[in-house]
Amino acid sequence: xxxxxxxxxxxxxxxxxxxxxxxxxxxxxxxxxxxxxxxxxxxxxxxxxxxxxxxxxxxxxxxxxxxxxxxxxxxxxxxxxxxxxxxxxxxxxxxxxxxxxxxxxxxxxxxxxxxxxxxxxxxxxxxxxxxxxxxxxxxxxxxxxxxxxxxxxxxxxxxxxxxxxxxxxxxxxxxxxxxxxxxxxxxxxxxxxxxxxxxxxxxxxxxxxxxxxxxxxxxxxxxxxxxxxxxxxxxxxxxxxxxxxxxxxxxxxxxxxxxxxxxxxxxxxxxxxxxxxxxxxxxxxxxxxxxxxxxxxxxxxxxxxxxxx
Amino acid sequence: xxxxxxxxxxxxxxxxxxxxxxxxxxxxxxxxxxxxxxxxxxxxxxxxxxxxxxxxxxxxxxxxxxxxxxxxxxxxxxxxxxxxxxxxxxxxxxxxxxxxxxxxxxxxxxxxxxxxxxxxxxxxxxxxxxxxxxxxxxxxxxxxxxxxxxxxxxxxxxxxxxxxxxxxxxxxxxxxxxxxxxxxxxxxxxxxxxxxxxxxxxxxxxxxxxxxxxxxxxxxxxxxxxxxxxxxxxxxxxxxxxxxxxxxxxxxxxxxxxxxxxxxxxxxxxxxxxxxxxxxxxxxxxxxxxxxxxxxxxxxxxxxxxxxxxxxxxxxxxxxxxxxxxxxxxxxxxxxxxxxxxxxxxxxxxxxxxxxxxxxxxxxxxxxxxxxxxxxxxxxxxxxxxxxxxxxxxxxxxxxxxxxxxxxxxxxxxxxxxxxxxxxxxxxxxxxxxxxxxxxxxxxxxxxxxxxxxxxxxxxxxxxxxxxxxxxxxxxxxxxxxxxxx
Numbered sequence: 084x085x086x087x088x089x090x091x092x093x094x095x096x097x098x099x100x101x102x103x104x105x106x107x108x109x110x111x112x113x114x115x116x117x118x119x120x121x122x123x124x125x126x127x128x129x130x131x132x133x134x135x136x137x138x139x140x141x142x143x144x145x146x147x148x149x150x151x152x153x154x155x156x157x158x159x160x161x162x163x164x165x166x167x168x169x170x171x172x173x174x175x176x177x178x179x180x181x182x183x184x185x186x187x188x189x190x191x192x193x194x195x196x197x198x199x200x201x202x203x204x205x206x207x208x209x210x211x212x213x214x215x216x217x218x219x220x221x222x223x224x225x226x227x228x229x230x231x232x233x234x235x236x237x238x239x240x241x242x243x244x245x246x247x248x249x250x251x252x253x254x255x256x257x258x259x260x261x262x263x264x265x266x267x268x269x270x271x272x273x274x275x276x277x278x279x280x281x282x283x284x285x286x287x288x289x290x291x292x293x294x295x296x297x298x299x300x301x302x303x304x305x306x307x308x309x310x311x312x313x314x315x316x317x318x319x320x321x322x323x324x325x326x327x328x329x330x331x332x333x334x335x336x337x338x339x340x341x342x343x344x345x346x347x348x349x350x351x352x353x354x355x356x357x358x359x360x361x362x363x364x365x366x367x368x369x370x371x372x373x374x375x376x377x378x379x380x381x382x383x384x385x386x387x388x389x390x391x392x
Numbered sequence: 393x394x395x396x397x398x399x400x401x402x403x404x405x406x407x408x409x410x411x412x413x414x415x416x417x418x419x420x421x422x423x424x425x426x427x428x429x430x431x432x433x434x435x436x437x438x439x440x441x442x443x444x445x446x447x448x449x450x451x452x453x454x455x456x457x458x459x460x461x462x463x464x465x466x467x468x469x470x471x472x473x474x475x476x477x478x479x480x481x482x483x484x485x486x487x488x489x490x491x492x493x494x495x496x497x498x499x500x501x502x503x504x505x506x507x508x509x510x511x512x513x514x515x516x517x518x519x520x521x522x523x524x525x526x527x528x529x530x531x532x533x534x535x536x537x538x539x540x541x542x543x544x545x546x547x548x549x550x551x552x553x554x555x556x557x558x559x560x561x562x563x564x565x566x567x568x569x570x571x572x573x574x575x576x577x578x579x580x581x582x583x584x585x586x587x588x589x590x591x592x593x594x595x596x597x598x599x600x601x602x603x604x605x606x607x608x609x610x611x612x613x614x615x616x617x618x619x620x621x622x623x624x625x626x627x628x629x630x631x632x633x634x635x636x637x638x639x640x641x642x643x644x645x646x647x648x649x650x651x652x653x654x655x656x657x658x659x660x661x662x663x664x665x666x667x668x669x670x671x672x673x674x675x676x677x678x679x680x681x682x683x684x685x686x687x688x689x690x691x692x693x694x695x696x697x698x699x700x701x702x703x704x705x706x707x708x709x710x711x712x713x714x715x716x717x718x719x720x721x722x723x724x725x726x727x728x729x730x731x732x733x734x735x736x737x738x739x740x741x742x743x744x745x746x747x748x749x750x751x752x753x754x755x756x757x758x759x760x761x762x763x764x765x766x767x768x769x770x771x772x773x774x775x776x777x778x779x780x781x782x783x784x785x786x787x788x789x790x791x792x793x794x795x796x797x798x799x800x801x802x803x804x805x806x807x808x809x810x811x812x813x814x815x816x817x818x819x820x821x822x823x824x825x826x827x828x829x830x831x832x833x834x835x836x837x838x839x840x841x842x843x844x845x846x847x848x849x850x851x852x853x854x855x856x857x858x859x860x861x862x863x864x865x866x867x868x869x870x871x872x873x874x875x876x877x878x
Contacts, residue, residue, distance in 0.1 A: 118621055124600050149411035150472040199474050202435035203599040233411035360469025
């Protein structure tokens, strides 16, 4: 006896293509099976995951120049928060969210720094995570991409050359701006100028005073601070003396900002490698000041940041 | 002469910033073009093969109407100390007129620029790059390349590649011959007017930010699967059989298939060299149909002479399969005829009139050509000059020598068309045949082959009066074999 069964027509599978899925970053419409947004190249997994949740994720930007340490900072931050549930627990959502942490920690374990982040947005690592506090019932969902410094520079110099950057920064609830302490200490003013460009770009992103960056929290983190004791002791004073342009911009344009100092590698040396050329090698891993800027930013977002609808 | 501006996209520390950027440029390069170059520029870990000596040739349009022909190579190490090779791209901003001189073939432009020493890696990046002029031209079709690709991956795959390129937004190829040869072959299969619509990269990793129409893929399975998941990208794995979804159903891919399979690359070369109409990709189907008919007609005309019945009704000795006749690769739709040999009777005089009569007249085109190509169409006629092939003067009682001479004819035609293995075999066979012929017949053979070579040379003239030096070299080499060993 043949049992009846109801099977959808093969052609019915095409119906799914009739319902577009908007990208979570730029809101451009894409097909349901698209891996990357056709407009901004953000992973569509973010949209699928966000649609399945009641709490919509907030977006957090970690920006800075090339080789300032964004990848190392983010990877170390994810690793530390995922292993320290007492104060704040981080849970990765989606397998792709663990790639950055895995890559960073694997490189540091080999006494190397992670390779340079490519400029192409479809090769960036994205983190979608859930932050839980022990005494708070409602978690916070966050999306944090690891963007390439050159892409940021290109977008700042020529707006809309990287659509994903402009779309993402417009919707961010807060940002972390990384500054290379070593270059500042050497007297290289490029870091000061670049960060001034970035904050100016942020300030001009939105015309609406209610949604402008002047009301969003901005954490300014001096990276590689293990090589500068003055910076660790007084980051704000260090900024005032060594990055005066940036300090002045922040005073005038960003109501909610704070300076921090952070470091990951205790000491670094140069090594000549036949297969990799002249590479910088961390002799030991001594992270400090990694979590504090992030905690401060989240607290400011909860208190002041605009809620995503 | 139009000047070619340059730009270098690589990782460097400049006044503007650090990292991958336009590190140097010519003063004449427009701002919009430089921004486009920065958008397309490959950054860290963009090369499929990061080893020393790897090269990627890239081509894409620019906002100004010019085109970027660039070469990407690994160059030293990443400056920031994070390891990895530095990716160095030298971009040539080629005006439309200059590209047209090279038959819209970016590979030809890059070869010419490289041969002139204008494409090189700078150890210390100059502040300003000087624009330069590029002399020279290129033939519409590289017959030797197409002959190689006919052997590997074969006419079926080449036709499939053309079909996929016409149908798809992006085509990614994996496996098979080197990507540079394969993509160059694809370019050569297209009319020069259509080539600028197909941007390509022969050695950069696929990225949605660089929307090349034709790209090469590494053989890494994960990369293949990743790209296959993307829409609007057709992945062709050349180690497998050609996919049915890209079977050559349109006329142009079918034409390519016919041309490559029959070895009549010179037919394609002649047609692509002579055309001066504004052909776009939308016209390819029409023109493909037209050329298919011309190809059929020229093949049939060749068969007509092959199949002329003998006076005594016997099967003509010169009759052979149409495929073999087509494989001679004779001049444009004018194959060299070898009239049939009557078996017991002396050779009959060959008529000079060349218009086929009777049933052969019905084999002409059954309909008038499309009005767009009307001016270019000539009624398919056989050659008005019929070289007196040596084989007809032989004693028909020696079929072995007859066969050798027929084989000699084939080898001479194929060698002049560019087949290197035919030349090698010709050298051996000529020695053997020459010893069996009398001096009069040897001289007559040489004369007829010389006439044929000259006819090929005179007919393969481009619209601007230039000729393909490679074809001349091939003909000369054949003649050297036939004459130097006297």
